[in-house]
Structures are given as structure tokens and as C-alpha cells.
Amino acid sequence: MLKLYRFLKPYRLYITFVLSLLFLQSLSELYLPTLMADIVNLGIVTGDDAYILRIGAFMLLVAAGGTLCSVIASYFSSKTVSGFSQLLRSTLFSHVENFSLHDFNRFGTASLITRTTNDINQLQQVLTMMLRMMISAPLMCVGGIIMAVYRDAHLSLVLAAVIPILSTAIWVVARKGVPLFKAIQTKLDKLNLVLRESLMGIRVIRSFNRVDHQKERFTQANLDLTDTAIKVNRVMASLMPIMMLVMNLSMIAIVWFGGLRIDSGNMQVGDLMAFIQYAMQIMFSLIMLSFMFVMVPRASVSAARIQEVLDTVPTITDPYPMSATQAVPEKAGRGTLEFQHVSFSYPGAEQPVLSDISFQAKRGEITAIIGGTGSGKTTLLSLIPRFYDVNQGAILIDGVDVRQMGQKELRQKIGYVSQKALLFSGTIAENIRYGNNGASDEAIGRAAQTAQATEFIASMSDGMDSFIDQGGANLSGGQKQRLSIARALARKAQIYLFDDSFSALDFKTDAQLRSALKSETKDAAVLLVAQRVSTVMDANRIIVLDEGRIAGIGTHRELMRACTVYQEIVASQLSEEEIA
Structure with a gap:
């Protein structure tokens, strides 16, 4: 899949803007719980209304800045992804146009159509997620862990127990999903083939009263694709309940042990509230990464199918540069x-x-x-x-x-x-x-x-x-x-x-x-x-x-x-x- 990202070169400046803006947005989101903790610890507990208003206004300013960065990043990421898809689709189409009839027969028309449309759409979707999450999700995860440890190192042991469990669940689910995603794309080729034949040959089908036969073929191909899609969705759907269960149990543990530490005087209420928010940020960043792990395997299969076409050297090529012996003899008749x-x-x-x-x-x-x-x-x-x-x-x-x-x-x-x-x-x-x-x-x-x-x-x-x-x-x-x-x-x-x-x-x-x-x-x-x-x-x-x-x-x-x-x-x- 990395080979195809060479088509992102014309959009390097846009990508730089996106990553910079997402970095600023992540910093703003990581800073907000600290400001909230200060309001609780230094404002609400002491009854300092002026401090609450001042820090509250600063929080609004930080949140507004993060939102603005997010909006601008979305704009540039959309332009990047759309341009990438357009360039890749055009390159693929131009390359296929150079194929000989033997090369066409090797892939099949239905498969080439699927690779030019559905497979590129899969890459487009995963690239959109990567541009939005490749900076924010890891930064939010790592930054949230650092800030949580800073707030209370002992309470961070709850996160140390939870994160490996979530990471293992993501890895197991992704490993089971990859072969199924590959099968889905192959079965989609088959479905497109049957559909194309049925539409193009409708006159022959009707003249021989084979409508029911074609319906049966389409139904079989459709059910085959549906069964595989259900299997892969069942595997991927199991990820979210696991993550939500672990996240909710971890919240209970944090509140439980955090209450004990507040009761013993080792932690303030504002710090516990900030810690809970950092824990939520860590969990949600892992959920975002899990979404990527769901989509990346399918996109990698699509990328391999597209790269297979691009790597195919046409069997009929032009003889460049032309040599002097290739000139048309003057005596030859036109x-x-x-x-x-x-x-x-x-x-x-x-x-x-x-x-x-x-x-x-x-x-x-x-x-x-x-x-x-x-x-x-x-x-x-x-x-x-x-x-x-x-x-x-x-x-x-x-x-x-x-x-x-x-x-x-x-x-x-x-x-x-x-x-x-x-x-x-x-x-x-x-x-x-x-x-x-x-x-x-x-x-x-x-x-x-x-x-x-x-x-x-x-x-x-x-x-x-x-x-x-x-x-x-x-x-x-x-x-x-x-x-x-x-x-x-x-x-x-x-x-x-x-x-x-x-x-x-x-x-x-x-x-x-x-x-x-x-x-x-x-x-x-x-x-x-x-x-x-x-x-x-x-x-x-x-x-x-x-x-x-x-x-x-x-x-x-x-x-x-x-x-x-x-x-x-x-x-x-x-x-x-x-x-x-």
C-alpha cells in the first residue's frame, strides 16, 4: 500500500498543513483537562470567581482554536484525498489503456472495473482516516498517558493494565479480518462479472428464457459475497463491545481508586476529573486506531490489487527512441x-x-x-x-x-x-x-x-x-x-x-x-x-x-x-x- 502513496507527492504541502493543524488541535485538547483541573482546585474549592472566569474564558479560546484547526485540517485533507483518488484513477485508466488484448484477458473487464472504482474508494476512505488520525490518535494516546501519569502516577497503573488488553484485542481482530477482506474483493469481482453479463446479454437471455437462470447466478454470487461480508463484519463488530466493556470497567476502577486516594489526601478532586478525561482521551484514541485497523487490512488488499495492475508491463510497447533504420523508405508506396x-x-x-x-x-x-x-x-x-x-x-x-x-x-x-x-x-x-x-x-x-x-x-x-x-x-x-x-x-x-x-x-x-x-x-x-x-x-x-x-x-x-x-x-x- 505504501507504494501507492507516491501519488501524494503533489499534495505534500497540503499534508504538511493538515499534520501541523492536527498537532495544534491535539495539543489544545490535551491542555483543556489541565485547565479544568485548575478551575476546580484553585477556583471552585477556594471560591475565587475571578479566577474561574479568567481560566474559563481562556478554555473557550483554546477550544475555539482547536475547532478552527480541525475545520481547516478537514478542508485540506479532503482536497488531498480527492486529488489522490483522481490522480490514481487517471493513472490506472491510462495504464490499462496501454494493455494489449492479452493483458485485458488476464485480468478480465469486470475485475478492472472493480479495481478502478471500488478498490480506489477503499484507499480513499482509509487515507481520509489516516490524515485525520495518524497524528491526532497517537499524540492523544501518548500525550494522554504522559498527562495522566503527571496527575497521578499510582492511578496510572489502571491504564497500564488496560492498554495491553485493548491492543491485543485490536491485533487479534485485524489478523482474522485480513483474509476475509481479500475474499470480499474477489467475490465482488465475481458479482460484477455476473451483473455485467446479465445486463449486456439481456436479449439473448430473454430469447432463450434464461432469466431465471441468470437470477439464480446473480443470487448465488450475491449470497456468496453477503456471507463473506457478514463473517468479516461479525469479526470486526466484536471489537467495539470489547473496547467499550474494557473502557467502562477502567472508568469504574479509576473512579474507585481515585476516590480512595482523594479520601486519603493524596489526590485532589480536580486532578481526578482531569485524570478521567485523559483516560477517556486515551481510550478514544485507541478506538480511533481500532477503526484504522479495521479499514487498513481491506485497503491493503485493494492497494495490492491496484498495484498488481500498475506493475503489469504491457506486452506490446512502443520502440523508443526511434532509430534511423525505422524511417519509411522513399521508394515504398504509401x-x-x-x-x-x-x-x-x-x-x-x-x-x-x-x-x-x-x-x-x-x-x-x-x-x-x-x-x-x-x-x-x-x-x-x-x-x-x-x-x-x-x-x-x-x-x-x-x-x-x-x-x-x-x-x-x-x-x-x-x-x-x-x-x-x-x-x-x-x-x-x-x-x-x-x-x-x-x-x-x-x-x-x-x-x-x-x-x-x-x-x-x-x-x-x-x-x-x-x-x-x-x-x-x-x-x-x-x-x-x-x-x-x-x-x-x-x-x-x-x-x-x-x-x-x-x-x-x-x-x-x-x-x-x-x-x-x-x-x-x-x-x-x-x-x-x-x-x-x-x-x-x-x-x-x-x-x-x-x-x-x-x-x-x-x-x-x-x-x-x-x-x-x-x-x-x-x-x-x-x-x-x-x-x-
């Missing part, structure tokens, strides 16, 4: 993409997904990729923007290995449309402009027209300013695909990657879109993954994948003559008349 004997395996997989893939996609040409399910089509496209890195071989853009480019620089060259059309909450115009903030209204209108989206956009109430729900929930699959294509076209990229991006379109719209794409992408290389033969027939080059290997490369006519795999795909989709 937008030329080449695979050179590329092989790739997912971590832990027994067999490679892609093996010895070699081809070239040139500027102004459409390269189509077709193959059976699981043949590696989507994986092949994912290697180009470095969602994953190749295990063997190289992918070159304009003669430069993509691993020798900065990720931002590389992806700036690419317009990517994923297999699953994903839109963000906001207007249609904002979604199309997502990849190119500087795109004009004319440019996004042209992109929408090329993507065959203008007709349904015009039918919406606010046109381009119509609002899209999260994930495009208020649009059909075909509409989402067309807007995703428009978003990529607005990028004005050198290379366009379409990962089965026409699957939700009817044949007429598919044909119109592909026809419009030719003129729009004439200055770029286009890679198009598709399941339909009709979508790839007119491509300049068709790559046929079979079990991760290239089964054939050529035009439609060439493959119909020489590639058995392609012939089988065509025969399964087209009639004999269409093939002829």
Missing part, C-alpha cells in the same frame, strides 16, 4: 501492406492460429479474406494494428515493421471496423467523427453517404444530431454496421480493415456500399474479411484461409480453377447458375 511468413499463437494454445502467412496488399486495391469459421481471419486483421504481436515473421507497412512504429503512429494510418459493431453513447455525428475530431460536417456527411447510412439518418428526428444509446441499443445491426463503416471512412486512412463488416446488410445495400467504397478508398489499401462469396468476388485479390494457412491467393476466376477450398465455399453459397 499504404502498402505486406505479410512476411507470419505465424501467431494465442498464449497457452497448443496449435498456432496462423502459420506462414505471406501476401501483399497494395494501395488502391481490395484484398479480400475468406475462409471457414476458426480459420484465423479476424486474428489476421488484429495483428495489423498490433492488438497482438506476431510470434514469427513480420508485418510491414510502407516497408517498415509495425513493431518498429509507435502504436499511435501506426493506428493513425488505419481505419478499422470490428466484427462487432460498437457505437458510443452520443450523437450520430459524434460517433462518425470519433476517429477524426477535425472532420468537417461535409466530410462526415460524405462518409455516411458512402456507408449507405444517409437514408436512415434522415429518417431520424434530429438527423446527424440524433442521440445513440449506449452500444447503439436503439439501432438495428445493419444501421450500427453502416455507422461503424462511416466512422472508419471519416478517418481518411491509408489502410482500411473491414472485419466481416457487411454481414448484417442485405445484398442490395452490400453491393451499393462496395461500389461506393471503390472510389472512396482508391488511395488506400483495403483488407476485407467476409463470409459471403458475393462480397469478395470483385476483389482484386482473394486470400483463402484454411485452418490458419493460406489455401489459395488470386482472383475469383483463378481460385475457381485452382483452389479446392474456395470451390467448396462457393458451391455452398451459390447456385450452379450463379457460379456459371
Whole structure:
């Protein structure tokens, strides 16, 4: 947990103010019982009203000063804690954004969300308590003991017997609570996972009448978390009754033995009253420390989970500094993409997904990729923007290995449309402009027209300013695909990657879109993954994948003559008349 407190460096001045003010507040609280003892011993007993008023007014002044210090300290501590949380959350988010897809899969989306929200909130709460108590509680405890011993050393033996008992109780409870706190955070991850799946997959759940099944899953995860929370709360709740019992018994002992000492003339009434207040301050400071012992174990678990993410080095990094050999050769064509004997395996997989893939996609040409399910089509496209890195071989853009480019620089060259059309909450115009903030209204209108989206956009109430729900929930699959294509076209990229991006379109719209794409992408290389033969027939080059290997490369006519795999795909989709 201490590693994360490096994020407090920008707030060192605030922390200094807080600690100084809390020190003054603690001194004022420790001084008040002494003043009260003087009022009783020197004012009330002797009947000196002037002394009582004078010391009483001074007590009010000391109390007011302590209160003012407390208020100002609370203000600065709140700014410190809020700033710490904001900085840590931003750093964590930025770090996670650099993760490869493999790194994301290692933690899981639900766990990363929990670590960015709940775990940071746990740290925020414990930091708030530490800033308020890390000075005041120890100072009040130690100062109270010193002042109590000063008032009556013999009566302080009661405290000497009580403090070890309280300290032992705090240690035992905290030791039992730490494993349970760790379990709570893990079970919270599980609950978030089930909840996220249920909300995102609500259509599938309802269509298969699995609502009751999901309710059962959520209930089970919820009960699991609840049972663990009850266990840890039961352990922690036992601390307060123990402390209150010990505190009340100690007060009885102090009053009992203090009365005996007053009766024997070894102690004054005012000193006993001051001693009781110091004892109360010591007890309450231990209670405050016990609160910290309750929260610190859970915060330490959260801190370890956050630090685990921050310590994870992204598997895909930028090659800095750039070397002279990484410059784009002048003879290389802008937008030329080449695979050179590329092989790739997912971590832990027994067999490679892609093996010895070699081809070239040139500027102004459409390269189509077709193959059976699981043949590696989507994986092949994912290697180009470095969602994953190749295990063997190289992918070159304009003669430069993509691993020798900065990720931002590389992806700036690419317009990517994923297999699953994903839109963000906001207007249609904002979604199309997502990849190119500087795109004009004319440019996004042209992109929408090329993507065959203008007709349904015009039918919406606010046109381009119509609002899209999260994930495009208020649009059909075909509409989402067309807007995703428009978003990529607005990028004005050198290379366009379409990962089965026409699957939700009817044949007429598919044909119109592909026809419009030719003129729009004439200055770029286009890679198009598709399941339909009709979508790839007119491509300049068709790559046929079979079990991760290239089964054939050529035009439609060439493959119909020489590639058995392609012939089988065509025969399964087209009639004999269409093939002829």
C-alpha cells in the first residue's frame, strides 16, 4: 500500500498543513483537562470567581482554536484525498489503456472495473482516516498517558493494565479480518462479472428464457459475497463491545481508586476529573486506531490489487527512441501492406492460429479474406494494428515493421471496423467523427453517404444530431454496421480493415456500399474479411484461409480453377447458375 502513496507527492504541502493543524488541535485538547483541573482546585474549592472566569474564558479560546484547526485540517485533507483518488484513477485508466488484448484477458473487464472504482474508494476512505488520525490518535494516546501519569502516577497503573488488553484485542481482530477482506474483493469481482453479463446479454437471455437462470447466478454470487461480508463484519463488530466493556470497567476502577486516594489526601478532586478525561482521551484514541485497523487490512488488499495492475508491463510497447533504420523508405508506396511468413499463437494454445502467412496488399486495391469459421481471419486483421504481436515473421507497412512504429503512429494510418459493431453513447455525428475530431460536417456527411447510412439518418428526428444509446441499443445491426463503416471512412486512412463488416446488410445495400467504397478508398489499401462469396468476388485479390494457412491467393476466376477450398465455399453459397 505504501507504494501507492507516491501519488501524494503533489499534495505534500497540503499534508504538511493538515499534520501541523492536527498537532495544534491535539495539543489544545490535551491542555483543556489541565485547565479544568485548575478551575476546580484553585477556583471552585477556594471560591475565587475571578479566577474561574479568567481560566474559563481562556478554555473557550483554546477550544475555539482547536475547532478552527480541525475545520481547516478537514478542508485540506479532503482536497488531498480527492486529488489522490483522481490522480490514481487517471493513472490506472491510462495504464490499462496501454494493455494489449492479452493483458485485458488476464485480468478480465469486470475485475478492472472493480479495481478502478471500488478498490480506489477503499484507499480513499482509509487515507481520509489516516490524515485525520495518524497524528491526532497517537499524540492523544501518548500525550494522554504522559498527562495522566503527571496527575497521578499510582492511578496510572489502571491504564497500564488496560492498554495491553485493548491492543491485543485490536491485533487479534485485524489478523482474522485480513483474509476475509481479500475474499470480499474477489467475490465482488465475481458479482460484477455476473451483473455485467446479465445486463449486456439481456436479449439473448430473454430469447432463450434464461432469466431465471441468470437470477439464480446473480443470487448465488450475491449470497456468496453477503456471507463473506457478514463473517468479516461479525469479526470486526466484536471489537467495539470489547473496547467499550474494557473502557467502562477502567472508568469504574479509576473512579474507585481515585476516590480512595482523594479520601486519603493524596489526590485532589480536580486532578481526578482531569485524570478521567485523559483516560477517556486515551481510550478514544485507541478506538480511533481500532477503526484504522479495521479499514487498513481491506485497503491493503485493494492497494495490492491496484498495484498488481500498475506493475503489469504491457506486452506490446512502443520502440523508443526511434532509430534511423525505422524511417519509411522513399521508394515504398504509401499504404502498402505486406505479410512476411507470419505465424501467431494465442498464449497457452497448443496449435498456432496462423502459420506462414505471406501476401501483399497494395494501395488502391481490395484484398479480400475468406475462409471457414476458426480459420484465423479476424486474428489476421488484429495483428495489423498490433492488438497482438506476431510470434514469427513480420508485418510491414510502407516497408517498415509495425513493431518498429509507435502504436499511435501506426493506428493513425488505419481505419478499422470490428466484427462487432460498437457505437458510443452520443450523437450520430459524434460517433462518425470519433476517429477524426477535425472532420468537417461535409466530410462526415460524405462518409455516411458512402456507408449507405444517409437514408436512415434522415429518417431520424434530429438527423446527424440524433442521440445513440449506449452500444447503439436503439439501432438495428445493419444501421450500427453502416455507422461503424462511416466512422472508419471519416478517418481518411491509408489502410482500411473491414472485419466481416457487411454481414448484417442485405445484398442490395452490400453491393451499393462496395461500389461506393471503390472510389472512396482508391488511395488506400483495403483488407476485407467476409463470409459471403458475393462480397469478395470483385476483389482484386482473394486470400483463402484454411485452418490458419493460406489455401489459395488470386482472383475469383483463378481460385475457381485452382483452389479446392474456395470451390467448396462457393458451391455452398451459390447456385450452379450463379457460379456459371
